[in-house]
Each structure stands twice: as structure tokens, then as C-alpha cells.
Amino acid sequence: MKSDTQLAIVKMLRIQSADERIQMADFTIDELISVCISRQVVDGEVLAQGINTPLVMAGFILAQCTHAPNVRFASAIGQSLCREWAPLGVGRIEDLWLGKALIHVGFAAAAADLLPSYNPKEFFRPAQVDACGNFNNVAFGHDYHRPRLRLPGTGGIPDVTTTSDHIYLYVPRHSKITFVEKLDFISGMGHTPERKHGHGVNYLISDYGQFDWANGRMRLTSYHPGVSIEQIQKKTAFQLEIAPDVHETPPPSDEEIRLLREDIDPLNVRKLETLGGGARKDLLREILAQENAL
Amino acid sequence: MYQSIPLSEAANLIQDSQTIALGGMTVYRRPVAFVRELLRRPNRPRDLTLLCFTAGYESDLLVGAGCVGTMRSVYFGLESFGLAPMFTEAAQKGMINILEETEASIVMGMRATMGGVGFMPSRAWIGTDLPKLRPDVKTIIDPYTNEELMAFPAIPCDVAILHGLEADSYGNVKLNNNLGIDMELVYIAKTVIVTVERMVEQVEKSTDSFLLPAPGADYIVHAPSGAWPTSCYPAYPVAGGEFMRYVDACNAGKFDEYLTEFIADRRSDLG
Numbered sequence: 001m002k003s004d005t006q007l008a009i010v011k012m013l014r015i016q017s018a019d020e021r022i023q024m025a026d027f028t029i030d031e032l033i034s035v036c037i038s039r040q041v042v043d044g045e046v047l048a049q050g051i052n053t054p055l056v057m058a059g060f061i062l063a064q065c066t067h068a069p070n071v072r073f074a075s076a077i078g079q080s081l082c083r084e085w086a087p088l089g090v091g092r093i094e095d096l097w098l099g100k101a102l103i104h105v106g107f108a109a110a111a112a113d114l115l116p117s118y119n120p121k122e123f124f125r126p127a128q129v130d131a132c133g134n135f136n137n138v139a140f141g142h143d144y145h146r147p148r149l150r151l152p153g154t155g156g157i158p159d160v161t162t163t164s165d166h167i168y169l170y171v172p173r174h175s176k177i178t179f180v181e182k183l184d185f186i187s188g189m190g191h192t193p194e195r196k197h198g199h200g201v202n203y204l205i206s207d208y209g210q211f212d213w214a215n216g217r218m219r220l221t222s223y224h225p226g227v228s229i230e231q232i233q234k235k236t237a238f239q240l241e242i243a244p245d246v247h248e249t250p251p252p253s254d255e256e257i258r259l260l261r262e263d264i265d266p267l268n269v270r271k272l273e274t275l276g277g278g279a280r281k282d283l284l285r286e287i288l289a290q291e292n293a294l
Numbered sequence: 295m296y297q298s299i300p301l302s303e304a305a306n307l308i309q310d311s312q313t314i315a316l317g318g319m320t321v322y323r324r325p326v327a328f329v330r331e332l333l334r335r336p337n338r339p340r341d342l343t344l345l346c347f348t349a350g351y352e353s354d355l356l357v358g359a360g361c362v363g364t365m366r367s368v369y370f371g372l373e374s375f376g377l378a379p380m381f382t383e384a385a386q387k388g389m390i391n392i393l394e395e396t397e398a399s400i401v402m403g404m405r406a407t408m409g410g411v412g413f414m415p416s417r418a419w420i421g422t423d424l425p426k427l428r429p430d431v432k433t434i435i436d437p438y439t440n441e442e443l444m445a446f447p448a449i450p451c452d453v454a455i456l457h458g459l460e461a462d463s464y465g466n467v468k469l470n471n472n473l474g475i476d477m478e479l480v481y482i483a484k485t486v487i488v489t490v491e492r493m494v495e496q497v498e499k500s501t502d503s504f505l506l507p508a509p510g511a512d513y514i515v516h517a518p519s520g521a522w523p524t525s526c527y528p529a530y531p532v533a534g535g536e537f538m539r540y541v542d543a544c545n546a547g548k549f550d551e552y553l554t555e556f557i558a559d560r561r562s563d564l565g
Contacts, residue, residue, distance in 0.1 A: 094528075098470065098471050149382075158418060187422055288534040288535055292531075
């Protein structure tokens, strides 16, 4: 039944290469991801901003500039609450979170007191995620003491995903390396019977589409322009559920694109999350040069 | 009562197998000059337990130089600049003992130490694999609700090393507001060493900085540019180019060459 719906929709869609997609569109994938993140924000919320997640930061600021003027940012850098924002940076990122903060609480109070009390919305970037929305940021490989790839660590993920109602995920590069049948380690808790508090992951955006967990399993709700459902399933190691009203992701508006490019992130810091290899390194060097932080 | 001492004397306070904590956050306000001085010692410390909320370049150098036996932090990496290469390699080869920490386990562990109790309870971790990765962390039943909770053990700390903007002759120190867990480290460490950018007549309180008044610091060391290439807001930003150079050197198998250059750098030396 599920696969019938899937096939019907696949037939309706043209399958294009990534290059064609970019040539056809007047926006780039990083911009679409930040815009979709922005659209998940509700006015008045407290938004937790982690470290080194510029696609999220750009989306949060965009939300404040458009439909959610009363959001507050709870930032890991400076452990602060901010209302005002400044353009994204790398070498001078502290100008934003230290220069504009309303209060600083230190990391102990931020982690143990502020975040559990305010229950903010937060987007995490999983290294691996399964169909139930459990995720892993510890290491790749079965042997914890000899991992295939050791990752930086889990920050506060095992703390907030077990209690929070507002867990969201984003994956800048959709692949079977990330969307796996079985995790190597569970550090982020998803939709499982063991859960005593909070709520499993609500939403995920990748460079291929948007997803929810309406039935406790990852479900495609929209595919990005130029991407087919078949392509998304091929890049996912488990069977995806497909929402009955699955549709194309609405593109960014001209104003959203203008805000991102001209006001929020003129240095293109957000693109560091979608680029790889030499192109990423060149951009990083360019950003640092413009910040006078090389 | 604090003492003002040179960097070399401060580095000699560290003994093998101690738990030392490095203040600041990832690539912000880390005690890099102190780490350099530690690595200049003819007898480098061995088997240290390194405690950082988030560890970065300064800790990676210590891991690469073989000084670290055990690592405790919630994150070990270089943010935009990528993985911490020497830590990543040591972890994959099983050459370093990792005590997997999260924000809750470090914060509750420090609060236990501050309160003089053996543990602090928390709802964190339950239902994830973290309890399996840390079999030393036990659970406890809440006597009021009967809920099973993690009992995060008290975290000990022999020496904490922080870097700040300025200090005065009364022992007051000015840090910035990207504080991390610096204040808690001052409370839990048996010995506190603070390196500073400059010595001043009197440290003034201001809204855009954090004042650590006496008697927080036991030792104060003048070390200009002492956080470079990590930032010391608002004095200087993250020197991103240096992180890129470090990662490239390590990836090319040239950590030892980089370390030799790093040790020879005299930017924080006085006179």
C-alpha cells in the first residue's frame, strides 16, 4: 500500500541531478534548509543555539526577522539569553553572543537550571539516526574502545533528549551513512517505549526533504524541489513512511533569501555545513580573511 | 592569599597522574601559554586526567605529546575547524581512557563536589547507551517518587588553570562572560592558577566582563597573548588560520614538527 503511493508519486516527478537542481533554482540548498528551520519556529519561543551549527543560527535569526519577533536565543557561546542578533561569524562569533547578551549564567546553570526550566526548541545534527529517531554522536563502529571513527562527543544530547519536548534534527547531507537501520550507540533518545519524560524527535530536515514522526517512525512530509521520493528512499537505509499529503517543499521567498544573503549571513558561514573538502576549506579561509581572523 | 609567579614555576606545580582542569570553552579563552610551558618541561607530566567542559586545541596538544591518560569532557573538537586530530587518533587506537561525559554528568559531578556529597541525582541519560559506556555511574531510587535516577559521582580536581584578561595586586581577576564552567572549577580545584593578558593597578567591575574576586586564584601569572590562537574576547578573536595550519600539519603526520614550533613560540614570554 505504502509503496504504491510512493511509486505513483515517483512517476509524477522528474529525476534530476544535483547540478541541474542548483542551476534551475534561484536559491541554494543551505538557504532552503535555513528557511525550513525558520518556518519551524513559533513566535515567543526560547531557541537553544548550540556550537558550530550556523544553518540553525541563520534559521533562528531569519524567524525573528520575519514571523517570530519575540523569540529569545539561549546560546551555548557565552551561555546567554539574547534578544538582539548580529551577523554570523567564525573567528569573531563571540561579538554576537557576548556583545548582545541580556544575561550570562555560565554553563553549569545553563545546562542544569536554565535549559530544563525553559524547555527550549533545539536543532541537533546527528551523525547517525534510526527510523525511531534515536541518534548517535559518540562514535562510528561497534567497539567503543576501538571505534572506526571517534566523534567529538555528545554535549548535552543524552541529557535533554530524555526530558525535552522540543527536539528537532537537521542533516546537511542525506546519506545511508547517517540514516541507518541500527545505530552504533544511542546517545539521543527517540520514540521508544523506555521513554519516561519529554517527547521523541518532532521533525528533521535534510538536503532532500522534511520529515516527522507522527506515528513514531520517520515519515517523509515533503521533498525538496527537484528531488524524488525514490531518491530519498535510496539514500535511507530503512523503509521510510510517506505522509498521505506528501508534497514539494515550498521554496524560500525572495525576502527570505535577501535577508539571509545580505543581513543575516553575508559571509556565507551557513555554507560551511553543506560544503566538503577543498571547497569548504577555501570558504573557511575566505570568511576568516574577511573577519581579519586568519 | 595568592602568589604572583612566573609561568615556568606555575607549570612545575603539575605532577604526574593529577586531575587538571583547563578553563574556557573549545576555541575560546583557553590557557594555551600554560600548556606550552608544561610541554617545555624536560620531564613532561604523564598520565594526567584532563577535565574540560569542552576540550580543543590546548588539550589536543597534550594528548599528542603523550601527557594524557584519561579524558573527561562533553566535547573534544575544534568547532568549525574540524575534529581534534590527535585525540581522534588516540581514541581510535585505544590509547586513551575516555570517561564519556555530558553536560549533566560534569555539572552534577561538580555540584556534588561543591556540596561535599558523593553524588547528585539527575534524569539525564536514562534510556540511552550512556550508562553502558560509563559502568562506574550508578543509579539511585528517588526516595520521594520512587523514580530511578542517575547518581552522578562527585568530580575531583587537583589543579584548575584559567586564562583571564587582567589581574591586580589584590588577587582579583577579570575573565570574560564566555565563562564555561570556570567559576565551578575555582570552587572544586584544590589549587587554582590564573594566567592573564595584563597586570593592572586595580581590576574594575564592568557589565561586559566577569569579576573573579580574591581569594579565587592561588597563583597569578602574567602571560600576554596567553590564549592565542584561541580567542580572548574582547582583546583578540579566534586565530582561525592557525587552527587550519595545525589540522593540516597533523593530517600530514607532522604533529612532532608542529609541536617543536609551538614550544619555540615566544609570544607569551616576558622579557
